[in-house]
Amino acid sequence: MDLLRDLLDKQVVDRKQVKIGKVDGLVAELRPDKPPRIVAIELGAITLARRLGARPGRWMAWLAARLGGERHAEPHRIAWKKVRDIDVDIKVDIDVRRTAIFDWQDWLRDHVIGRIPGA
Amino acid sequence: MKKLVEISLGIVTSVGGFLEVGSMATAAQAGATFGFRLIWAILLGTICIIFLVEMAGRFASVSGHTIVDAIRERFGFNAFLWPLFATLLVNFMVMSAEIGGVAIAAEFATGIGFQWWALPVAFLTWLLLWKGTFGFIEKGVAILGLVTLCFVVAAVMLKPDWKAVAAGAIPSLPEHDGANYWFMAVSILGASISPYLFTFYSSGAIEDHWNKTYLGTNRAIAGLGMTFGGTISVGVLIVAALVLGAHGINQVNDYHQLPLLLIPTFGFWGFVLFIASLAIACFGAALEIGLQQAYLVAQGFGWTWGEDLKPREDPAFCGIYTLSLLLAAIPITLGLDPLKLTIFSMAVTAASLPLTVVPFLFLLNDERYVGEHRNGMISNAAVIFIIALGFVLAVVTIPLQIFGGS
Numbered sequence: 001m002d003l004l005r006d007l008l009d010k011q012v013v014d015r016k017q018v019k020i021g022k023v024d025g026l027v028a029e030l031r032p033d034k035p036p037r038i039v040a041i042e043l044g045a046i047t048l049a050r051r052l053g054a055r056p057g058r059w060m061a062w063l064a065a066r067l068g069g070e071r072h073a074e075p076h077r078i079a080w081k082k083v084r085d086i087d088v089d090i091k092v093d094i095d096v097r098r099t100a101i102f103d104w105q106d107w108l109r110d111h112v113i114g115r116i117p118g119a
Numbered sequence: 120m121k122k123l124v125e126i127s128l129g130i131v132t133s134v135g136g137f138l139e140v141g142s143m144a145t146a147a148q149a150g151a152t153f154g155f156r157l158i159w160a161i162l163l164g165t166i167c168i169i170f171l172v173e174m175a176g177r178f179a180s181v182s183g184h185t186i187v188d189a190i191r192e193r194f195g196f197n198a199f200l201w202p203l204f205a206t207l208l209v210n211f212m213v214m215s216a217e218i219g220g221v222a223i224a225a226e227f228a229t230g231i232g233f234q235w236w237a238l239p240v241a242f243l244t245w246l247l248l249w250k251g252t253f254g255f256i257e258k259g260v261a262i263l264g265l266v267t268l269c270f271v272v273a274a275v276m277l278k279p280d281w282k283a284v285a286a287g288a289i290p291s292l293p294e295h296d297g298a299n300y301w302f303m304a305v306s307i308l309g310a311s312i313s314p315y316l317f318t319f320y321s322s323g324a325i326e327d328h329w330n331k332t333y334l335g336t337n338r339a340i341a342g343l344g345m346t347f348g349g350t351i352s353v354g355v356l357i358v359a360a361l362v363l364g365a366h367g368i369n370q371v372n373d374y375h376q377l378p379l380l381l382i383p384t385f386g387f388w389g390f391v392l393f394i395a396s397l398a399i400a401c402f403g404a405a406l407e408i409g410l411q412q413a414y415l416v417a418q419g420f421g422w423t424w425g426e427d428l429k430p431r432e433d434p435a436f437c438g439i440y441t442l443s444l445l446l447a448a449i450p451i452t453l454g455l456d457p458l459k460l461t462i463f464s465m466a467v468t469a470a471s472l473p474l475t476v477v478p479f480l481f482l483l484n485d486e487r488y489v490g491e492h493r494n495g496m497i498s499n500a501a502v503i504f505i506i507a508l509g510f511v512l513a514v515v516t517i518p519l520q521i522f523g524g525s
Contacts, residue, residue: 004195008195009191009192009193009195009196009199010192011188011192011421012421018423019421019422019423019424020421020422020423021420021421021422022191022192022196022420022421024196043421048196051196051197052197088182088183088184105422105434105435108434108435108438109431109434112434112438113430113431113434113437113438113441114431114434116249116430118249118250118430119249119429119430119431119437
């Protein structure tokens with residue numbers, strides 16, 4: 001498998017088929033005398049900002065921590081062992097509601113969208 | 120039978136997408152100033168958009184990806200940011216122009232100045248997106264959009280010199296106002312080859328659950344639907360050339376000149392038909408672009424999207440179209456001239472084409488996405504031609520804007 005081609009930037013769906021984001025980054029573990037191994041995928045604004053450069057990454061991490069608190073100071077990680085299937089989408093065996101990934105969407109729903117009649 | 124119904128609906132829908140304030144305004148201006156001589160630009164634009172729409176539909180049906188989704192996946196996040204921001208900006212201007220188009224129609228109908236209508240129009244658009252489903256919006260707008268056929272009827276009833284019309288289908292050099300002629304040609308191409316059209320179409324294919332069995336349907340809809348839309352644009356151009364010319368108007372620089380178009384043919388009802396056509400075509404386009412802005416961001420970042428979901432289920436998606444519509448209403452509310460904005464945004468659209476069309480060359484030839492259904496020689500030649508055209512347009516738009524824009 002070609003990691004950048006077949007993994008990075010693909011759609012991620014959780015076990016209930018909810019689209020939870022893209023594979024924004026990959027986390028590899030360096031092992032002595034063995035090839036590196038992928039241990040997790042990363043999602044979220046901090047990872048994306050880091051791809052643009054070190055400085056945008058630091059700014060985004062600061063901003064995320066300011067807005068979302070300690071829970072959001074680091075990128076969201078999903079362990080590699082949770083990955084179930086790699087096809088059109090990447091299916092992971094987690095429930096997005098039990099993670100912090102959609103905290104901001106929940107906030108948007110509870111404070112803005114949900115308050116508009118008919119939502 | 121079911122396929123036949125689907126195809127006819129699809130054709131009608133693509134007319135709704137094709138004909139909007141840009142194609143109406145540019146065709147009317149071109150007709151008034153240069154007679155039938157710019158018909159070739161509409162034909163060229165229509166052929167290009169047929170190819171792109173067919174490819175977008177084929178890509179989505181076979182790969183299960185929308186174009187936006189695949190651009191991010193294939194080229195990576197950093198490269199994706201360029202088409203993302205360019206398209207968001209162009210869509211913002213075009214959406215503002217569409218809102219302006221509906222607002223102008225409302226001004227004609229009521230006599231109340233257009234800037235007062237921008238926010239109500241944006242609100243009505245938003246309300247339909249908020250409450251409606253994808254099918255409802257797609258089909259409703261499509262069927263109402265048939266009213267624009269009145270331009271084709273009028274064009275035929277005015278008995279144009281068909282030989283001159285046919286001669287206009289072949290590009291020729293202008294005798295006067297060279298810069299203005301080319302600026303018009305660029306604006307017409309921008310109005311016909313709208314990126315929102317094919318990116319929207321690929322999202323629509325996913326929303327309607329297309330798969331490989333839809334390839335024939337897709338081809339028929341792309342070919343016939345866009346031809347149908349192009350025919351109506353040519354109708355507008357012919358009517359403008361005959362009617363406005365006869366009234367001594369050879370420069371359309373104000374929307375108030377336009378209701379005249381249908382009056383010689385249909386009398387008072389011509390006035391009503393014009394208002395209805397303008398309002399419906401622009402309203403339909405505003406709906407589609409509103410959705411398109413939301414698709415663009417949600418698909419680019421991998422969030423839940425879908426017009427058939429309730430706003431609670433995809434708050435970010437709904438938040439984007441809500442914000443886009445609100446922002447797009449602002450320039451019109453502040454009194455920016457909708458006609459100037461329209462012509463300008465069509466030229467900018469043309470200039471942004473390379474960013475959205477270059478990915479087609481890669482995506483439609485990538486076997487991992489489209490397998491055996493990848494582009495043949497002709498489709499690839501068409502894409503390369505459109506990219507080349509796009510680059511030329513991108514380079515000439517700004518100088519032409521300065522020297523040829525009215």
